[in-house]
Amino acid sequence: LEYNENLINNSLKKLYNTNFFENIDITFKENKLSINLIENPIIEKLEITGIKKKSFLKFIEENIYLKERVSFNKYYLNKDISLIQNILKTNGYYFSTIETGLVKNEDLNSVKLNININLGEKARIKKISFIGNKVIKDKKLLEVIASEEHKFWKFISNKVFLNRNLIDMDIRLLENYYKNRGYYNIKILDNFVELNKENSSFNLIYNIDAGNKFLFNDFSLTLPGDYSDKDFENINKIFNKNRNKEYSLDVINKILGEIDMIASNRLYDFIDAEVKETIIDDNKLNLNFVVSDSKKYYVERINILGNYQTIEEVIRNQLIVDEGDPLNNLLYNKSINQIRSLRIFKEVKSSIKEGSNENLKIVDIIVEEQPTGEISLAAGYGTNGVTTGGGINERNFMGKGIDLNTSFQISEETLVGKIEYSRPNFAYTDNTLFTSVRAINDDFLSLYGYESKEIGFSLGTRFEQYENLFFSPEIDFTIEDLSTNNTASSNIKKQEGDYSDFYFNYGLDYDLRDSSFNTKSGYITSFYQTLPVVSENNEISNTLTYTKYKELNKSSEMVGKASLYLKAINTIDGSDVRVSKRAPIPYHRLRGFQKGKVGPVDTNDYIGGNYVSTLNLSTNIPNIFPTLENFDFNYFIDFANAWGVDYDSSLDNSKIRSSTGIGLNVLTPVGPLSFSLTQPITKASSDKTESFRFNLGTTF
Numbered sequence: 001l002e003y004n005e006n007l008i009n010n011s012l013k014k015l016y017n018t019n020f021f022e023n024i025d026i027t028f029k030e031n032k033l034s035i036n037l038i039e040n041p042i043i044e045k046l047e048i049t050g051i052k053k054k055s056f057l058k059f060i061e062e063n064i065y066l067k068e069r070v071s072f073n074k075y076y077l078n079k080d081i082s083l084i085q086n087i088l089k090t091n092g093y094y095f096s097t098i099e100t101g102l103v104k105n106e107d108l109n110s111v112k113l114n115i116n117i118n119l120g121e122k123a124r125i126k127k128i129s130f131i132g133n134k135v136i137k138d139k140k141l142l143e144v145i146a147s148e149e150h151k152f153w154k155f156i157s158n159k160v161f162l163n164r165n166l167i168d169m170d171i172r173l174l175e176n177y178y179k180n181r182g183y184y185n186i187k188i189l190d191n192f193v194e195l196n197k198e199n200s201s202f203n204l205i206y207n208i209d210a211g212n213k214f215l216f217n218d219f220s221l222t223l224p225g226d227y228s229d230k231d232f233e234n235i236n237k238i239f240n241k242n243r244n245k246e247y248s249l250d251v252i253n254k255i256l257g258e259i260d261m262i263a264s265n266r267l268y269d270f271i272d273a274e275v276k277e278t279i280i281d282d283n284k285l286n287l288n289f290v291v292s293d294s295k296k297y298y299v300e301r302i303n304i305l306g307n308y309q310t311i312e313e314v315i316r317n318q319l320i321v322d323e324g325d326p327l328n329n330l331l332y333n334k335s336i337n338q339i340r341s342l343r344i345f346k347e348v349k350s351s352i353k354e355g356s357n358e359n360l361k362i363v364d365i366i367v368e369e370q371p372t373g374e375i376s377l378a379a380g381y382g383t384n385g386v387t388t389g390g391g392i393n394e395r396n397f398m399g400k401g402i403d404l405n406t407s408f409q410i411s412e413e414t415l416v417g418k419i420e421y422s423r424p425n426f427a428y429t430d431n432t433l434f435t436s437v438r439a440i441n442d443d444f445l446s447l448y449g450y451e452s453k454e455i456g457f458s459l460g461t462r463f464e465q466y467e468n469l470f471f472s473p474e475i476d477f478t479i480e481d482l483s484t485n486n487t488a489s490s491n492i493k494k495q496e497g498d499y500s501d502f503y504f505n506y507g508l509d510y511d512l513r514d515s516s517f518n519t520k521s522g523y524i525t526s527f528y529q530t531l532p533v534v535s536e537n538n539e540i541s542n543t544l545t546y547t548k549y550k551e552l553n554k555s556s557e558m559v560g561k562a563s564l565y566l567k568a569i570n571t572i573d574g575s576d577v578r579v580s581k582r583a584p585i586p587y588h589r590l591r592g593f594q595k596g597k598v599g600p601v602d603t604n605d606y607i608g609g610n611y612v613s614t615l616n617l618s619t620n621i622p623n624i625f626p627t628l629e630n631f632d633f634n635y636f637i638d639f640a641n642a643w644g645v646d647y648d649s650s651l652d653n654s655k656i657r658s659s660t661g662i663g664l665n666v667l668t669p670v671g672p673l674s675f676s677l678t679q680p681i682t683k684a685s686s687d688k689t690e691s692f693r694f695n696l697g698t699t700f
Contacts, residue, residue: 019071040071044110050117055369056091060084072111084117092161094202095120123162124150126201132189134208136181138629139667140518144177145170147204151669162202165346167191170206178210180515181557182246184285185211213554214247217284223291231266234258235289246554247285250515255289260330269326270294297327300360306367307399314401315339315365317425327352327361339365344396346370372396385412401425415441431463434474442580447596448605449488450496452580453481460505473506476530482580489603491647492579499578502534513549520559523548538572539581556622565589565614576647582608583642585657589614590640592659592678597688599642600653607651610644618663630667636660636676655684 008026015024015037023038046068051057064080066072081098088096101114128149130141146169150160159166171188178186189207219239221232235258242251256273263271272294278286302323304312316322318338320331340348347368355362377390391407403422409415418438426433435458442452460474480499484492506529513522523546530541547563567583584606587595599609618636625631643654661678676693683689 019073019076022073039109040073041104041109041111043068043070043072043113044105044108045112046115047113048115048117050119060087063087066113072113077113081115084115088117088119090164092122092163093119094123094162124201125160125162125204126150127203129203129205130208131205132208133210135183135210136178137626137632139632139665141174141177141206142667144173146173150201162193162204167204174206174208176249177518178208179247179249181520182213182215182248182554183210184214184247185209187211212283214279215284216242216245216247216251216287217280218243218286220286220288221291222288224293227268227291228266231262232259234262246551248514252287256330257334259289259291260334263328263330264320269328270296272329294327294329297359297361299323299325299327300355300362302363302365304365304367307369309369310344310367310396310399310401314342314344314396314399315367317401317428318342321363327363332363336365339367342395342401344370344372344401387411413443413447415439415443426461431461433459433461435459445485445487448492448579448607449486450482450484450492450579453483454580455479458505468511470509470511471506472509473504475533476503476505477501478503480578480580482578487604489605489607491576491602492605492607495576495579499536500534501532501536503530504533505530519549520551520557521549532572537575537578537581539569539577540572541567541569541581541583543567552619558620558622560619561617563589563614563616565612565616567612569610570646574646577610579607583610583612584608585612585614585640585642589616590638590657590659591636591661591676591693592638592680592689592691593657593683594688594690598640598657598684599687600645600651601686602645602648602651607645609642609652610646612640612642614638614640632665634663634665636663653684653686656682657684657687658682 008028012024012026015021020040021037022040025034025036027034027036043066046066048057048060051060061067064083065076066080077100081100084098085096088094097118097120099116099118101116103112105111125147126149128142128145128147130138134141146159147163147166148159171191174188175186187209189209191204191206194203194205219242221235221239223229223232235255238251238255238258245251252275256275259271259273262268270293271291273289273291276288276290278288280286299321300323302316302319304315307315318341319335320338321328321335336348336350339345345367349366351364351366353362353364354360372395374393374395375390376393377388379386379388387409389407389409391405393403393405395403397404401424403420403424405420405422406418407420408417416438417440418436420434420436423433425431438454438456438458440452440454440456442454445451456476456478458474458476460472462470462472465471478499478501480501482496482499484496508527510525513519513524525547526543526545528541528543530539532538532540544566545564547561550560552558552560565586569577569581569583571577584596585593585598585608590598596606598606600607616636616638618634621633621635624633637658637660639656639658641654641656643652645651658681659678660681661676663677664675666673666675674695678691678693680689680691
């Protein structure tokens with residue numbers, strides 16, 4: 001073989017790339033090629049100390065290059081230390097230190113490597129700021145993002161620690177929020193942190209350029225020649241409804257979702273869709289939805305990887321495209337998004353690779369597990385007293401995708417404890433099964449002369465019966481102990497005793513809001529009915545709520561809201577409704593009046609009515625002190641009435657109560673604070689009023 005410098009250099013590079021050798025010397029003399037090698041030592045033992053959490057330690061061990069029985073190399077050691085530092089910072093450990101120890105056995109040419117990690121304290125977020133052309137107040141943006149400012153009482157929340165994954169989520173949430181408010185060209189220019197040396201914490205800053213608001217100008221749909229336009233008539237209806245409306249990412253997703261549905265129902269198996277956007281006059285968009293035939297592939301196999309805790313069935317239940325199905329790009333992407341929407345994985349990735357023949361594809365879905373348990377505590381103080389509460393929530397109980405939630409709430413008159421179990425796709429029906437156990441103690445002895453102790457069990461489900469129409473049937477069993485004291489009226493004393501009730505309840509919700517968060521337009525209608533199966537009083541309760549939203553001023557985002565509430569409770573056999581089941585006016589639907597001190601009165605006891613109606617009109621007022629970032633003002637008018645006393649019509653006190661006032665919501669260092677200054681307009685002589693109301697709440 002002829003000597004060649006390039007050949008020698010390439011051979012040298014390949015030898016070094018094996019990582020087996022510390023030094024390689026190649027010489028060519030008198031037609032003799034000599035290679036002198038010094039081997040790298042083998043890692044006999046690798047120990048990482050300082051991390052107690054096993055899953056975190058395992059993640060680091062799996063991602064570094066150096067492992068036992070691998071050749072030791074200082075270059076890779078330094079590279080692994082840098083990787084570990086990045087992993088630690090990603091998880092909030094910005095003040096960690098890493099030390100390495102090396103013991104070499106010259107005889108065996110091996111080393112024992114110790115990597116000691118001192119995690120230090122997690123980096124806390126002292127302050128979150130938004131700068132630039134952000135348009136929207138800080139108070140709103142803080143409600144959007146996941147990260148939270150650290151306060152001394154927030155000793156449970158993990159959201160107060162600086163976390164790269166949480167910051168990335170914040171950016172996605174901000175971008176989606178702005179785009180759903182019409183800001184098509186929103187840009188998070190950068191995000192950065194500043195070290196606060198005084199208390200070893202960080203200031204988190206987001207630099208935002210909202211750009212101009214955009215409107216939908218025109219829509220068009222491009223179909224392949226052999227597709228039927230009639231199949232896509234619903235798409236054109238959505239187009240007509242949204243022309244000249246404010247740009248919204250949700251509208252685009254709704255249109256793509258409708259195309260998904262048509263593809264499934266009309267057996268357009270191999271379909272793809274893309275959105276082509278054209279800017280008109282700097283603030284309008286023409287959108288062309290281009291539907292095309294994708295290449296005809298079938299799914300040979302779907303591999304689920306990385307789910308060391310979650311059982312595979314939970315992930316496969318979210319798949320619309322399954323093994324043996326046509327590989328429809330729209331439905332494939334929707335399947336991946338549905339897995340992400342479970343919110344039990346830190347990250348979900350997917351890839352498509354070649355199958356056993358040219359028409360088959362293998363899909364790999366790689367998930368990264370994350371902690372899914374959460375502990376919360378909450379406290380509130382206001383004119384209606386002190387309220388505390390909390391709970392433990394596990395979104396992936398036993399790795400089965402089950403949502404298990406325990407909660408409690410304590411106020412001056414009420415103690416509530418509840419355990420809720422939610423299992424999705426129960427018995428492969430695509431429906432979620434709900435069951436709950438509760439205990440409630442309402443102590444109104446000092447106010448109304450009675451106390452109610454209740455334990456109950458319910459079992460039900462909720463599903464989308466038709467588009468945007470949700471049906472939620474349930475069965476409910478309750479045992480109640482009703483006791484009175486000598487201050488109770490004679491009629492209430494008659495109802496003292498133990499009760500057992502078995503009910504069938506159901507609810508209907510028709511939701512046409514543009515968004516469930518910071519709604520600007522649309523409406524939601526809800527109807528809820530309780531029907532006695534076995535009951536000593538046989539009460540039937542009917543509740544109807546209707547809430548309408550309308551944007552009154554686009555430039556200032558002034559939104560009006562009108563909400564109607566109607567409730568009726570009666571018995572089948574004409575007997576008296578139990579006092580604990582009577583209908584009071586909800587406190588939040590009639591401001592300017594004391595809690596529970598409105599409506600029919602029996603010997604100084606406010607007993608509620610058989611019927612309740614309320615109408616609430618309100619609007620935010622964004623132009624009052626617009627430069628105050630943490631203040632929101634609103635104006636409201638409330639109307640309400642409670643009437644009907646089945647056991648004594650002479651106690652009936654039917655009169656429309658009304659009030660008007662100004663509300664103020666302030667984001668304070670100790671949590672959100674709400675004020676209202678109210679002037680009652682009409683009232684009954686027995687009603688108790690209050691002009692000022694406030695509430696302060698926070699979470700831990």
